[in-house]
Amino acid sequence: MTKRIASHFSKIAHIYDDLRTTDLEPILFIKEKLEHLDRIEAADVGCGGGRYDVRLFEQLGEKLCLTCIDDSEKMLQELTKKLQKHKITNYKTVRTQARVLPLKDNSLDVVITLNALHHFIVLDFLGEASRILKDEGYLFIYTRLRQQNKESIWGRFFPQFHEREKRLYELDELKQMLKTVPALKLKSTDYFKYKRTAKLKTVITQARNHHYSTFYLYDQREFEEALRRFEANIIHHFKDPDNIVWNDENIMLTIRRKVRPQE
Secondary structure (H helix, E strand, C coil), X not given: CCHXXXXXXXXXXXXXXXXXXXXXXXXXXXXXXXXXXXXXXXXXXXXXXCHHHHHHHHHHHHHEEEEEEECCHHHHHHHHHHHHHCCCCCEEEEXXXXXXXXXXXXXXXXXXXXXXXXXXXXXHHHHHHHHHEEEEEEEEEEECCHHHHHCCHHHHHCCCHHHHCCCCCCHHHHHHHHHCCCCEEEEEEEXXXXXXXXXXXXXXXXXXXXXXXXXXXXXXXHHHHHHHHHHHHHHHHCCCCCCEEEXXXXXXXXXXXXCCCXX
């Protein structure tokens, strides 16, 4: 993560939950995959302010023991306040980058990353996940593909949003990276589609607050011009600016850690 993006997350940590949509579906998906486990030692890498972690605890309950990992101290502070507010105690926080996870070998049942992969050095992260996962442990990667980003409301109507966001991947690229970590096996890819509705004022506010770090890839003059054109594009395309309707899409990769060979 660049210093500029890190600074961005520090600035918006206290309002991040208000700017982003937190879908329950990926958490329910993970819950279903883990129902057979009586106790779950897990890590959420790139946890941010904990918006998904609250839902993980709501769905998995007391059997979940969670290590919340992020590179932003401000985000971890917000996470702590959030979990304490919900009287959740079975967690710890670790400030570090995804490429170096200070966790023991063969120690976790589950590693999760939700909408954060584009901030990682992916091959380093995959190697670390392989190291810390127990045999047959799960790695869940929930992300947006480059084509999905292109087809979002931002990719379609915010000038240069898709073209400037080069940190996302296509599925074939992710599969190729996984092949370089032979201890990890891709078990399934599942697609998620969400119908969104918002007022023009809401999406303008989201953009101005840089709810996607992509907006930091513009300088101030470029951003203001692109925002002006985005507003014009929305007004032109949608009959009612107070009822903008579009679809967002994401993908979940379910990956298993292979059994280690006997020494």
